[in-house]
Each structure stands twice: as C-alpha cells, then as structure tokens.
Amino acid sequence: MIIDKIKKRSTIGEEPASSSHADIPVGKWVKCNKCGEIIYKDKLHENNSVCPLCNYHFRLSARRRVWQITDEDSFKPFEELQNIKTVNPLNMPEYIDKLTSLQEKTGMTEAVYCGIGKIKGEEAVICVMNANFFMGSMGSVVGERITYSIEKAIELKLPLIIFSASGGARMQEGIISLMQMAKTSSAVAKANEAGILYISILTDPTYGGVTASFATLGDVILAEPGAMIGFAGTRVIEQTINQKLPNGFQTAEFLLEHGFIDKIVERKDMKDTLYKLIKFNK
Amino acid sequence: MSGNLTAWEKVEIARSPNRPTALEYVDYIFDEFMELHGDRTSTDDKSMVCGLARIGEQNYTIVAEQKGRNTKENIERNFGMPNPESYKKGIRFMKQAEKFGRPIITFIDTKGAYPGITAEERGQGEAIARSMFEMSKLKTPIIVIVIGEGSSGGALAIGVGDKILMLENSVYSVLSPEGFASILWKDGSRKEEAAEKMKLTAEDLYGFKVIDEIIKEPIRWSRKNCFRKCWRKFKTKNYRNY
Numbered sequence: 001m002i003i004d005k006i007k008k009r010s011t012i013g014e015e016p017a018s019s020s021h022a023d024i025p026v027g028k029w030v031k032c033n034k035c036g037e038i039i040y041k042d043k044l045h046e047n048n049s050v051c052p053l054c055n056y057h058f059r060l061s062a063r064r065r066v067w068q069i070t071d072e073d074s075f076k077p078f079e080e081l082q083n084i085k086t087v088n089p090l091n092m093p094e095y096i097d098k099l100t101s102l103q104e105k106t107g108m109t110e111a112v113y114c115g116i117g118k119i120k121g122e123e124a125v126i127c128v129m130n131a132n133f134f135m136g137s138m139g140s141v142v143g144e145r146i147t148y149s150i151e152k153a154i155e156l157k158l159p160l161i162i163f164s165a166s167g168g169a170r171m172q173e174g175i176i177s178l179m180q181m182a183k184t185s186s187a188v189a190k191a192n193e194a195g196i197l198y199i200s201i202l203t204d205p206t207y208g209g210v211t212a213s214f215a216t217l218g219d220v221i222l223a224e225p226g227a228m229i230g231f232a233g234t235r236v237i238e239q240t241i242n243q244k245l246p247n248g249f250q251t252a253e254f255l256l257e258h259g260f261i262d263k264i265v266e267r268k269d270m271k272d273t274l275y276k277l278i279k280f281n282k
Numbered sequence: 283m284s285g286n287l288t289a290w291e292k293v294e295i296a297r298s299p300n301r302p303t304a305l306e307y308v309d310y311i312f313d314e315f316m317e318l319h320g321d322r323t324s325t326d327d328k329s330m331v332c333g334l335a336r337i338g339e340q341n342y343t344i345v346a347e348q349k350g351r352n353t354k355e356n357i358e359r360n361f362g363m364p365n366p367e368s369y370k371k372g373i374r375f376m377k378q379a380e381k382f383g384r385p386i387i388t389f390i391d392t393k394g395a396y397p398g399i400t401a402e403e404r405g406q407g408e409a410i411a412r413s414m415f416e417m418s419k420l421k422t423p424i425i426v427i428v429i430g431e432g433s434s435g436g437a438l439a440i441g442v443g444d445k446i447l448m449l450e451n452s453v454y455s456v457l458s459p460e461g462f463a464s465i466l467w468k469d470g471s472r473k474e475e476a477a478e479k480m481k482l483t484a485e486d487l488y489g490f491k492v493i494d495e496i497i498k499e500p501i502r503w504s505r506k507n508c509f510r511k512c513w514r515k516f517k518t519k520n521y522r523n524y
C-alpha cells in the first residue's frame with residue numbers, strides 16, 4: 001500500500017521527548033526533496049518547514065504541526081489515550097519491538113496525536129497523524145484514538161480537525177487494522193448527525209485505509225500543496241494496468257481538479273484558514 | 283429608464299460582457315468570502331462557484347452560476363453553462379448549509395445548462411431535477427437572485443427558494459429568445475420579436491408573481507454604481523435575519 005516514492009521522502013523535525021518548542025539538532029542542514037537546495041534547518045523551520053525556493057512542503061512531525069496551528073500552550077493532549085496498547089493480534093514479537101523502538105526514537109506513543117487546542121481563541125478537538133511513526137499507519141490504537149477524539153468532539157460540541165498523514169492500514173495487525181476503517185467512519189457518521197463541523201486536512205502522504213475512511217469524510221477537506229493522496233499506491237496501479245501514470249497523478253492538485261478536496265492551503269495560511277472555517281460554521 | 287428599454291435590449295444588457303458576474307457581486311456584497319471546490323464525485327466544475335460568505339456575524343452559503351469575463355475565463359467556466367456535475371456540486375454545498383443552519387443565496391446567470399454529448403451521458407436532465415428536488419426539501423432559507431441571464435432549466439435548477447429576486451435588467455425565461463423563435467417559427471433571427479412575446483423581463487415576471495422583488499439598477503449603468511444601488515436595498519432589507 002505504501003509506495004516507494006513516499007517512503008523515500010524524509011521527515012524533518014524529529015520529535016523531541018518534551019513538549020518544548022526546541023528541536024533536538026540532528027545536523028544543521030537539510031536537503032530539499034524537490035529542488036535539491038541545501039537549506040539551513042533553522043531557516044527552514046522559521047519558514048514553517050517549507051522550502052523557501054520551491055515551496056516544497058516538508059513532512060511535519062505531529063508536535064510541530066500542533067505548534068503551527070494552535071495558540072501557544074493551548075493544546076492539551078488526551079492523557080487518557082496515552083496508555084492504550086495494541087493486543088498484537090497476529091502475535092508478532094517483532095511488531096512490538098519495532099513499536100517500542102519507534103516510541104523511544106520519536107518520543108510519541110503512536111502514529112496519531114490527539115487533544116484539544118485553541119486556534120486563534122477557537123477551541124477544537126485536533127488529531128494529527130505522524131508520518132514518521134510507522135508511516136502513520138492505522139492499527140487498533142490509532143483507530144481507537146481517532147474514534148475517541150470524534151466522540152469527544154460530539155460530547156463537547158467542538159469542531160473536529162484531523163490532519164492525515166498515513167500509508168494506510170497497519171499490516172502487522174491484520175484484519176483488526178482493516179476494521180478501524182469501519183469504526184472511524186461510523187464515528188464520523190455520528191458526528192455528522194450531531195451537527196459537528198469536521199475539517200479534514202490531507203497532508204503528504206495520505207493513502208490506503210485512511211483515505212478510504214475518515215480522511216475523505218470531512219465537511220470540508222483541505223490539502224497541502226503537492227501532497228500525495230490516493231487509495232492504491234502508484235506502483236500497484238502501474239503494475240495492474242501496465243501503463244505509466246500521468247504527471248501529477250494523485251497530487252493534491254489532481255484531487256482538487258477531480259472534485260475531492262475543497263481547497264489547497266499553504267502551510268503559512270493553515271491556521272488562519274482553519275480559524276475562518278470555524279467562524280463560517282458557527 | 284428601464285421602461286424605455288425593449289425586451290430585446292434588456293436581453294442584450296443581461297448578456298453584456300461588461301455586466302458584473304456572480305463573483306463580483308459576491309465580493310461586493312459580503313464582508314468575507316471563501317470559495318470551496320468539488321462535487322466529491324469526479325470533478326470541480328467551474329461554471330458553478332460555491333463557498334462560504336459572511337455579512338457581519340451572519341454566515342451564508344453561496345451557490346452561483348459563473349460566467350467568464352473574457353474568452354480565456356469563459357473557456358474555463360464553460361461560458362457559464364453548468365454540467366450535471368455543477369449541480370451535484372451545488373447540492374453538496376446546499377446540504378452542508380442545512381447541516382450548519384446557514385441561509386443559502388444562489389445567483390442565476392446562465393444561457394442554459396450545457397448541451398453536449400457528455401452532459402447527456404451523465405444525466406443533465408436528472409441532475410437538474412435532482413437539484414430542484416433537493417432544494418425543495420432543505421430546511422434552511424434560500425434566496426435566489428437572477429443577476430443576468432436566467433435561461434431554462436439550467437437556471438431554474440438553482441432557482442427554488444423562499445425569496446426570488448431579479449435585477450432590473452436581468453431576464454428569466456423558458457429558453458433563449460433565439461431558441462424560442464427557432465422552435466416556434468423555425469427562424470432564430472426573429473429573436474427580438476420573441477423576446478417581446480416571451481415576457482421575460484423582471485417586470486413581466488413580477489407581474490406573473492414568479493418573483494418576489496425587483497432590484498433597481500442605475501440608469502447610467504456602470505459597474506460600481508450598479509453594485510452600490512442594487513445592494514443597498516439588499517443589505518437594509520435584513521435578509522440576514524432569515
């Protein structure tokens with residue numbers, strides 16, 4: 001489900017273990033994945049992790065994303081979600097090993113970070129997926145966290161904002177991962193019934209079981225420029241139809257043209273756009 | 283004044299490329315506007331513009347038929363002739379307006395729904411019917427404004443509302459005068475005569491009680507003046523309290 005091209009792109013802003021705004025410096029320079037420019041890391045971060053030369057939107061860690069869109073110190077993660085653990089349904093010890101090492105490396109407990117924060121004073125339930133944690137794949141814990149957050153939004157009558165970044169369902173949990181698609185979709189249906197505003201933001205990459213569930217069910221669907229978004233990976237499609245895919249296939253721009261997203265929003269405008277959308281729906 | 287204009291002259295004014303298009307009215311009327319895109323099925327048809335708007339604290343959903351202001355724009359906007367997908371896009375936004383309790387304002391300005399092979403293949407007729415069907419079920423107020431050409435089912439598709447307004451020099455009819463003349467008299471060139479016969483001016487429609495109100499336009503027609511005069515009334519009438 002995950003395409004090679006997606007795998008190769010680097011994520012900047014490794015997760016610091018604390019929630020301070022400081023990053024652990026891992027080399028001072030970073031190369032732009034699109035134009036190849038070598039950029040001083042601090043400069044890049046100042047520019048919202050967007051290449052100043054070609055506007056390439058680097059992948060963001062969940063924490064950095066939260067800082068970019070919420071008011072300072074306003075974000076409170078759902079602590080009650082921190083200790084939910086996978087039951088490892090396929091009994092794969094190496095899966096648990098990998099999870100543990102990722103948790104140590106990133107300081108995050110899973111591929112989605114959820115809580116309540118303020119956007120220019122407007123409170124919202126916010127979930128941010130982390131592409132650098134298991135490719136943002138959705139297993140039982142991710143599914144549960146998303147569902148819990150949606151239910152919180154209904155309970156508290158708050159807008160719901162989900163940033164997706166995912167390779168799809170997490171293979172290591174088999175059918176249980178697949179079922180998260182139905183579980184999260186039903187939760188969105190309930191939120192819709194309850195009149196909750198749901199803004200879904202598709203970021204690079206959004207694929208597979210996440211595209212095919214909650215990510216595409218928003219009242220408003222936004223995307224970052226150039227983000228790769230699709231159901232099947234490009235390699236799978238090429239092999240199946242035995243054809244080269246057109247340029248720009250499965251980009252955010254491609255999806256806009258085909259009617260699946262409401263608006264492409266540059267990172268620097270994201271906070272403001274979210275704020276406006278909340279106001280428009282009050 | 284407008285009384286001195288013939289029906290055909292009004293048709294020409296309504297069609298004038300210098301006349302403001304829906305987006306220009308939207309910009310002028312509302313304090314804020316955010317265009318949103320897509321029918322969530324296959325495309326984003328640019329002959330139909332949809333989005334969210336606000337006057338003061340009141341939010342609205344906008345659904346508007348959009349002509350281009352030049353050839354390039356017209357090609358992009360399909361000359362303001364909606365496809366089945368345009369109406370599907372409109373319905374999507376109107377249903378969302380109902381969910382969030384926003385009034386809907388639609389702007390009609392089209393010479394008709396797009397007549398083409400692909401449009402037929404994808405069910406142009408059904409799309410128009412479905413749009414009226416859905417609009418008539420919506421539990422949120424709908425204000426319809428004919429701003430230019432309101433031609434045939436392509437116009438009426440987004441014309442089912444609680445209040446129907448027409449700009450003084452707009453026209454609204456079962457089809458274009460050319461089409462009318464060609465069907466009835468097998469002679470499209472008798473368009474001026476047809477325009478008279480068809481009773482398509484704002485006054486005519488007000489007389490038929492098909493519309494609720496006429497929005498006056500200035501005598502010396504200029505874009506800016508038109509904006510000012512037409513919309514003062516709209517704003518003071520407190521449609522925002524719907």
Ligand SMILES: [Zn+2]
Binds near residue numbers: 033036051052053056
């Ligand atoms: Zn670059």
